Amino acid sequence: MEKNTETKPIIATNIDSSAMDLTCMTEEQPVSTSSRHSEGGEPPAGRLKLFNKVMERSLNKYIDDASFQRFAKTFHPFYKRNPQVMEDIHKQFVSDLQRTIQEDITKLMEEGELKCKLDELDKLERAEKDNKEPAWRPSGVPEEDLCDFVMPYYLKYEAHLQKEIKKIQAENAALAKRVQSGRDAIASTELGITAAVDKWKESVKESEKLLACPADTFDV
Template structure:
């Protein structure tokens, strides 16, 4: 691979010929051709140095030296091999097709199974959501009915307060019996007069 880089550099710098450089700076070349040649040489030297440094950084960053060495070893082994490479049918397109298609079909079956499982899970979630919404609607209906019953009961109590009071006191309690617990006022006065006439209170 070092040879490849060297060939690449040689090809790249061959395009930057002195003739093209002088043509780009024709005025300077006509006045001072020697100075133009010196500037060209310095430019090529700096360009080569920068190019080598960039390649070296890439090789160190990607560990390309080891990879290139392994690739060179494979290339040398391929030169020594007398049998042809793996090609069952001899046609590269058919060989690749026979090797890749089964793998792709397997991946498609796996993805179809995953999609089916996701769809079933989504269906179960949708059913749970619908059941929850129905339960909420039923609760709202129950609350509405309870509210209406409470409003009707409150209105009836406001319209008939005496009936409600009698219900609280008890239907078995009679108003006449309450009056019998206390004697009339004229009876108490007659009793007091008789006691005075008999002298019972004065004697005391």
């Protein structure tokens, strides 16, 4: 007689354990968090907890499909030869399968930054609940709706450009000041050179005059 044993694997501990506090949702009657909150019960669970709960239920369902009965039926000749070995192989198979799937889920959450994004969605939802203003609705005129949507971006971009213009103007003023200072230094150097040349010319003229005097001028 074949041994009919099914293993009930426990979900990997990498999934948030707090998700276990949520009410189990059946496929026939899913529980809406918004309706539960409106009935005066607990506040709706965060999206991260719901995501973990869905992943947990999906993983459990997937592991349940890999039951020992199906495993033994698939490998019936080996099971008939040594049931205990097949049971150990099945346990190892389920353990490796569960670990691999959980690692893929964890990697997906890390690469997609799901935790931060789901928490941000929760914050946006809570902030919207405190907003008493009516929600935006299309006016029926696409031009106006598009203008209302695009104008804030244009205004923000314009403010950015104004800031960059002021920055460039300040840099240009500093450069102009440095250029003017350099010009003043060049002008001062030119005046110094001109004065030195004039002085040199005067000394040359004096030397020429001395050389042009008659020899008897120096007789005593």
